Amino acid sequence: MTPPPAFAGLAPHADGRPWVMGIVNVTPDSFSDGGLHLDAGRAIAAGLRMREDGADIVDVGGESTRPGAAAVTVAEEAARVMPVVRGLVAAGAVVSIDTRRADVMRAALDAGARIVNDVSALCDDQQSLELIATRRCPVILMYRRGTAAGGYEAAAGGDIVAAARTFLAARVAACRGAGVPQDGIAIDPGVGFVGAAPDDNLPLIARLAELSTLGRPIVVGASRKRFVGAISGEPVAARRLGGSLALALAAAARGAAILRVHDVRETVQALKAQAALARIERTGGEAG
Template identity: 50%
Template sequence: MTRTILRPTGFVDAPFGHDGQVARLAGGLNWFSQVELIRPGESSSELVPVSAIEDRLDDDTARQWTALTAARSLLKLGERTIRLDQPQVVGILNVTPDSFSDGGKHGEGRDAAQAGFGMAEQGAALIDVGGESTRPGSRPVWEGDEIARVEPVVRALAAGGVATSVDTRKAVVMEAALAAGARLVNDVSALTWDHRAAEVVAAAKAPVILMHHQGRPETMQGNPSYPRGVLAEVWLWLEERIAAAVAAGIDRANIMVDPGIGFGKTVAHNLELINGLAALHGLGCPLVFGASRKRTIGALHNEAPADARLGGSVALALKAAEQGAQLIRVHDVYDTVQALRVWRGLRDQALTPKV
């Protein structure tokens, strides 16, 4: 059966005076007036006004429509709660010597924890601690070393009242981090790398981020290919991973998805995905976006090195916010929070009824 994927488009500033002609995206601050009907493998698509969309829905697309327009529940992380009706910043804390943009910058133990506290003070709602680089060409780290890197940092941040997640593919690292106080698992393999990972997440009743990838970090940038279109293939792949996670006993309400910018994708693939990001809300899960300092920015600006990509990172963060991404992972917390607060001010003004 040929599937149809719904992509919200035709965004408007506010819904006032447009009754029946616009819809609210995922319970957030964005409203859209049109829907693009995308059929995987077909080069053309169709635009349908929101006012006419219900007449075009079958059972499958009706489920997508419900998901696209439904509010997302609060993200509960132990005693902390994060609202998902607006974009939130997640601070990336790499406790590794070889990450692509900041390897070794934060050191380990106390120094890394202080960096995490600093991100929280700058406005990050969550700190994502990782002890293994998964940049293109990287190789796996022994799980003992990874635990030694992340466990003391997670423990310190959690003890200080900071909402903390662990960025890992390994079940034993997940267990150690969760025991130390992490409240969320961010797995770039979408629970495919370690056969015990889904079991660990389900047993802990922890929220989990399932990220799309193609291939392994060692080889993923060799020759990525998406014959049916990158947006459609990522959408369908994530749909399958959500179903697998639910089958493994993970509460669907605890699942978030990430399109995996840069993980087995060319620059063109990344840009197409970012342009079509809003379609992923049709999966019914909160959307996580991470393009901070990634190579696509350098490719578009004279091969700027990773530590000179702040402007591009903020631009992509704002693009994600405009398409309803709920969690935006960044290295530069202060600048991104400032940009999003200005963006939020613009949205609040647009959504204030005129009297």
Template identity: 50%
Template sequence: MPLRHYLRPVAFVDAPFDLDEQVARLAGGMLWFSAVEISSSEHGRCTLELVPVRAIDAALDRLGDDARRAWANILSPRPPLHLGARVIRLDQPQVMGILNVTPDSFSDGGRFEAPDAAVDTGFAMAAAGAALIDVGGESTRPGAQPVWEQDEAARVEPVVRQLAASGTAVSIDSRKALVMETALAAGAGLVNDVAALTFDPRAADVVARAGCPIVLMHHQGTPETMQEAPRYDGPVAFAVYDWLEARIDAAVEAGIARERILVDPGIGFGKTIQHNLAVMNHLSLYHGLGCPIVLGASRKRMIGALSGEAPADQRLPGSLALALKAVEQGVQIVRVHDVPETVQALRVWRGLRDAALTPS
């Protein structure tokens, strides 16, 4: 691999007051940082340096255009999402509620398989503070088998239609073009593709023609095989970064506007527990891609492994810990099962930030 430089904002501060030229604002959000960790990787070897924000210009002159582009991306405000009549601001963290209309989801399989139960749950999530509801009709848990696209479309269409008709912002969690088309026609405003437009050759064209936002998620392998001894050449955080960068470029080449692309580092999708932890600890790295970050770590296997093999329905505390870890690194959207609890945690976090950012 040729020489590459990765920039990760670190050394966050409570507030920028009286710190002119010593701190920078992260992606137009509620966080300021005072240093940048620069990792330089070449042929599998990595060197590390910590550069104060006040000295970043001199470092960028030395590192070149790619590093300067990443720095501009880190600072650039993320525009709001437009989902029909709904506008979702990304200068503060938002909650995406998970609504699985499937019989075999790892966490809540079968609970919301009936459309009426799913719709009621979606309404409750929105009332509890979820900015949008992510409706999925195919489980992508490790070992899950594919669902025929017509069956998947039939599962999600009535749920999306009823939620969208009420004014609720809805996203469709699918890797299949037919399902995307069906959900978008029913009122969904965003596509969340765990395959990052690599599964269905028609998917990129569907998204480009719709002009809707798209979440590109990192993965390795397929749900059937992705947890069979996953491995990476070099640090996993950088491998995920490079892969997402390539998928962003492919999406733009397919006609999808860059400002409509979001990225998800894919916790649990082709990653060991150690891989997942490394990615979580490097989330601020992905601001260098210039896209809003979505983080889906709710109730994931990693939490159970770190807490005495707690089953999926007993992983709320760990899910909240990961959600807070994410927003402390500037992640714009956390995708969760437990909406009221997560919204409450983020409101407390927001109160702390507002207090810190209010001049005394």
């Protein structure tokens, strides 16, 4: 493993393993953990446990992006996430805010969030790109096909990896043109947001190296997704740990810089084991 490109002032791990982003959904209806962290106190406690378990970033979101999720107002989204952001920042956690709305981004940044994680790649709110550029705030730009309200669409022919690369290259260029620093941009190919079938999503992991040519850290979030259940025959999202770990390790081996996960402790342990094996391979099997 080699250290990822610089991003958001995060310190690279000495063994080269990816950073881990723990998921805290402050929602009643997220696909895996909806309702578990709707109470701010429980959400803060969950985020701090993730940090203790090895999360480098805690990602806080107040709007479900599962297909068919109910819409929420900006005010409702902010009311859900802001106490959690404040509590985690006060405890010293590196917080990212998972939102498509500039007003929520602004409030979270004012409260100390360090990163904006936008599933729309700063497209859904016309004010968001200017905000990120003005604040010089690190941002994660994601590719998706469709919306939560209308569902996520499989590619109708063509090359999904090439389509993701073209879109993300354009959004990186837009950010750079607006003044966002190079080391303030990461990209996410949108695993789980390009259709529900394994064959819609697996190429985005299998061919991750093609996205690395954009020169930005790559975020992969396969954790507990529906297509993982389709592969494994497991209908219950919370029981998809094995498949999620397998894909996390595959993404790490192919150059992912950040893994967005529900199961932080298990993922960190798996990554440490993978990094240790990689070290032995590099040294020809000698200890040290």
